[in-house]
Amino acid sequence: MEQKKLDVVLGLQWGDEGKGKVVDVLTPSYKIVARFQGGPNAGHSLVFDGDSFVLHTVPSGIFRDGTQNVIGNGVVIDPVVLMEEIGAIEKMVGPITEKLVISKRAHLILPTHRMLDAASEAAKGKSKIGSTLKGIGPTYMDKTGRNGLRVGDILSGEFQERYDALKKKHFGLLAQYDFKYDITEYEKQWMAAVEELKRFAFIDSEVFVNEALQQGTPILAEGAQGSLLDIDFGTYPFVTSSNTLTAGVCTGLGIAPSRVGNVYGIFKAYCTRVGSGPFPTELFDEDGDKLREIGHEYGATTGRPRRTGWLDMVALKYAVMMNGVTDLIMMKSDVLDGFDTIKVAVAYEEKGKTLTSFPYDGGANVTPVYKEFPGWKTPLSGLRRYEDFPEAFKEYMRFIERETGCRIKIVSVGPDRGATVVRY
Ligand code: GDP
Ligand code: IMO
């Protein structure tokens, strides 16, 4: 039997690569957009018609007509955040009840999960992960610990009972921390949001996605976070709690590995990271500040300033390998327009040794070895054809293609939907 395949969009760095924009740009070629992991820790920005919008749990295909959006089983959902988001979307485009379906198997973030996240981070002190404090870690812990509550449970007669039992368990855990909290108000909102959520179809999304695939429906899987935040292969323990790599598409949507088609790996023309953890090419100088200011590098979910640095080819090649990337998508090239010199890390040095593959500890103690490129000193944001790009920029792109062995399919030159150059 011929195996019809779906395509994947995911981030190759530490998140915030521009996945929201790319999914929105690609959606007209797809009939279904499905999120496969993460939760409200994500912030995916879309800019079109002079408006901008940040999505957290809802897939980034929601603003395009004729697209069905799926929240897959691998996603964790905070009903309050989700209903607020839905409210804001509906204010803009009208009801989306028909356009969004939710997996019965997706796990719920309880108010106490958020408290546990906050208590755990506070207790870690200096070694904190820099979590978004949305309850992600504790919810995935309850999933693998086989304690979790799922969307499908909302419709069972025992939902309140099971909620109370899990809450009680969490109160026991919270008692071990020196942490004050009060969930009364949030819990009220949470229960109300759970009720509101019932107007959406809770489905067996694995069956929905597989049947649609077999009928030849084009499907795009949307990742959250980035490859270097993957629970297994990221810069552990400074990671998120899900598999952000292509492998996560299989478990997060319930599709077989043989069903994965094109893997579009997104990266910024430089690097950013928000939260703690190793970042070999991080800049602490004027160049770093310039990247942050020109690139508006402030978190879409938390507003925190993002750490900034040069492109890291060691880390990028690792991410390309782990994801089986078929095509690259390069974002925010325009942010580098004004730089005289642009640097790229091509290796690391540690204790007199040269490393060319991404190390176990995420490069916590390495010094990057840089290759320098002359800047193009030309505004890219108005350009819409590859042929019009300045030669110095084309050289930067060719270098990345040679090093990774992947072609750059799309170049983004501004936040707007339209500021996009599709090469093939
Ligand atoms: P995501 O989490 O991967 O969806 O990325 P975010 O939305 O968190 O962060 C990307 C930011 O860069 C957003 O503010 C986007 O509007 C913006 N952006 C996306 N592509 C480009 C681009 O090519 N150039 C510039 N200057 N900004 C961009
Ligand atoms: P999008 O989808 C950037 C980071 C947090 C923290 C670590 C763990 O917008 O790219 P968590 O809340 O998951 O327990 O936080 O991961 N992080 C992100 N960084 N973009 C994201 O999502 C992120 N989601 C989580 O800052 O360092």
Ligand code: MG
């Ligand atoms: Mg983001």
